[in-house]
Amino acid sequence: MRRVTTLYSSSVGKKIAMALSGIILFGFVLMHMLGNLKAFEGREAMNSYAEFLRVVGTPIVPEYGVLWLVRIALLAAVGVHALSAFQLWRQSRSARTHRYLKSRSQVFSYASRTMRWGGVIVLAFIVYHLLHMTTGTVHPDFEYGSVYDNLVIGFQSAPVTAFYLVAVGALSIHLYHGLWSVFSTLGNENVRVNRIRRPAAAAIAIGMFLGYAVVPLAVVLGILTLG
Amino acid sequence: MDFTLHVWRQGTPGSKGDFETYQAKNVAPSMSFLDMLDLVNEELTRDGGDPIAFEHDCREGICGSCGMMVNGMAHGPEDLVTVCQLHMRSFSDGDELWIEPWRADAFPVMRDLVVDRNAFDRIIESGGYISVRTGSAPDANAVPVPKPDADKAFDAAACIGCGACVAACPNASAMLFTAAKAGHLSYLPQGQPERYERAIQMVHQHDEEGFGNCTNHGACQEACPKGISVDYISRLNRDVLRARLAGVAFDST
Ligand code: HEM
Ligand code: SF4
Ligand code: FES
Numbered sequence: 038m039r040r041v042t043t044l045y046s047s048s049v050g051k052k053i054a055m056a057l058s059g060i061i062l063f064g065f066v067l068m069h070m071l072g073n074l075k076a077f078e079g080r081e082a083m084n085s086y087a088e089f090l091r092v093v094g095t096p097i098v099p100e101y102g103v104l105w106l107v108r109i110a111l112l113a114a115v116g117v118h119a120l121s122a123f124q125l126w127r128q129s130r131s132a133r134t135h136r137y138l139k140s141r142s143q144v145f146s147y148a149s150r151t152m153r154w155g156g157v158i159v160l161a162f163i164v165y166h167l168l169h170m171t172t173g174t175v176h177p178d179f180e181y182g183s184v185y186d187n188l189v190i191g192f193q194s195a196p197v198t199a200f201y202l203v204a205v206g207a208l209s210i211h212l213y214h215g216l217w218s219v220f221s222t223l224g225n226e227n228v229r230v231n232r233i234r235r236p237a238a239a240a241i242a243i244g245m246f247l248g249y250a251v252v253p254l255a256v257v258l259g260i261l262t263l264g
Numbered sequence: 265m266d267f268t269l270h271v272w273r274q275g276t277p278g279s280k281g282d283f284e285t286y287q288a289k290n291v292a293p294s295m296s297f298l299d300m301l302d303l304v305n306e307e308l309t310r311d312g313g314d315p316i317a318f319e320h321d322c323r324e325g326i327c328g329s330c331g332m333m334v335n336g337m338a339h340g341p342e343d344l345v346t347v348c349q350l351h352m353r354s355f356s357d358g359d360e361l362w363i364e365p366w367r368a369d370a371f372p373v374m375r376d377l378v379v380d381r382n383a384f385d386r387i388i389e390s391g392g393y394i395s396v397r398t399g400s401a402p403d404a405n406a407v408p409v410p411k412p413d414a415d416k417a418f419d420a421a422a423c424i425g426c427g428a429c430v431a432a433c434p435n436a437s438a439m440l441f442t443a444a445k446a447g448h449l450s451y452l453p454q455g456q457p458e459r460y461e462r463a464i465q466m467v468h469q470h471d472e473e474g475f476g477n478c479t480n481h482g483a484c485q486e487a488c489p490k491g492i493s494v495d496y497i498s499r500l501n502r503d504v505l506r507a508r509l510a511g512v513a514f515d516s517t
Contacts, residue, residue: 040508040509040511043508044504044505044508044509047464047468047471047504048467048470048471048477049467049500049501049504049505050504050508051477052477052478052501053501053505125477125479128471128476128477129434129435129436129437129476129477129479130476131369131474131476132368132369132370132435132436132437132474132475132476133367133368133435133436133476135367135369136367137333137336137364137367138283138362138364139335139336139362139364140333140336141335141336146482149479149480149481149482150434150481152479217480218479218480220498221480221494221497221498221501222480222501223501223502223505224498224499224500224502224503224505224506225498225502226495226498226499226502231495
């Protein structure tokens with residue numbers, strides 16, 4: 038544990054914490070996207086998949102056991118990720134208190150400049166999303182367990198769908214830089230990996246966006262219906 | 265060629281500076297950026313003014329003394345050159361040029377365009393060395409170095425410590441410099457005994473000096489007059505991670 042805390046005390050250590058928690062979150066958003074696509078297999082398939090998540094591991098562990106374990110791990114990952122991002126942002130902000138009058142950023146990508154704001158949008162979205170689809174607090178007609186119906190009703194509102202698309206766009210841009218960056222942070226030196234990092238990050242980011250966007254769009258276009 | 269210059273003027277460290285406007289007239293396209301400043305300074309001195317202070321020494325791109333932001337770009341618009349090697353033909357006649365010192369809290373402005381880069385020296389002191397017995401020089405080929413490693417070490421050793429990486433970095437991070445100095449030694453057999461301690465100490469000193477945190481943005485590599493690759497930052501991160509997991513001892517004084 039002391040090794041972990043001394044590592045974390047350095048800027049490189051905080052980046053490593055951000056990278057590891059980012060990888061956990063990436064694993065989750067990938068599985069979540071694949072789960073969402075169950076909507077195209079119909080109400081039955083979607084609801085029973087959700088049911089599976091509640092009972093997975095029973096009877097060895099109680100119902101909801103695995104689900105809550107995963108939730109706690111994800112919450113911790115978001116916490117570590119956001120905390121290290123915040124601390125590093127503070128370090129960098131105080132490293133240049135006198136700014137340039139003229140600055141032409143000599144940069145690699147739009148994505149790398151928007152990690153912090155993009156991250157904040159994603160964080161705000163996560164909170165909204167939990168209130169919308171998990172607790173139903175801000176959902177117009179929420180019924181616990183009717184995952185498919187909740188989804189279709191939820192996305193029948195155009196502003197809600199628009200906000201989802203913006204958030205998923207922000208996530209994809211975040212991942213485009215993040216999935217590239219993570220290799221540097223964790224010290225990859227494999228040249229073959231280095232060659233494909235950029236295109237692979239782009240492909241995954243685009244795939245992620247399409248995978249997430251297709252469900253709300255299908256509702257808006259009337260392909261996924263309550264009928 | 266004629267130019268309008270807006271130059272940052274600041275009398276002493278910590279005092280309030282501001283931009284002053286000057287005209288540079290009859291500049292030859294073959295002049296370097298520093299020659300052009302010399303020309304302006306000659307006129308300034310003749311008129312009883314204070315010449316613009318800037319650092320310079322070799323004027324051939326190898327000492328790392330010179331360096332300033334020209335229109336928001338470290339060492340100006342050309343790739344792989346320092347301002348002393350930047351020719352005025354890279355600009356167009358009549359251009360307006362904004363000239364600012366490197367901006368980073370770890371690099372306080374001493375006067376006009378001169379900044380204090382001692383933070384770099386302290387990063388090197390913290391670990392950028394190898395411990396060897398002095399005395400007669402060892403035989404040149406006594407320790408074989410594989411060619412690819414020698415090349416990598418050499419590329420890293422090309423760093424002249426100019427500070428452009430810090431200046432261009434949106435986070436004012438000095439990771440490219442630190443990684444070049446650590447990387448140079450980590451590729452060589454002589455650098456192995458202290459390799460992991462070095463990585464930790466140098467990153468620790470980097471943070472202590474008040475540089476920002478690297479977000480793998482890449483502006484440093486673009487700005488670097490010696491083309492140092494961000495891959496060295498990967499390697500430094502890897503060494504820090506390995507050192508910490510292996511529990512390398514380290515006194516934090
Ligand atoms: C499910 C959501 C998220 C995923 C999948 C994710 C993924 C990642 C990954 C893989 C990285 C790369 C780590 C590295 O630099 O090596 C990263 C970096 C980063 N993330 Fe996230 N992240 C998410 C949410 C957030 C949130 C909510 C915030 C803000 C509060 C945030 C802020 C950042 C910042 C500032 C970086 C640093 C970029 C850099 O320095 O290169 N992220 N993220
Ligand atoms: S890494 Fe490049 S930009 Fe940075 S100090 Fe060395 S030579 Fe200058
Ligand atoms: S004066 Fe030596 S590098 Fe420019």
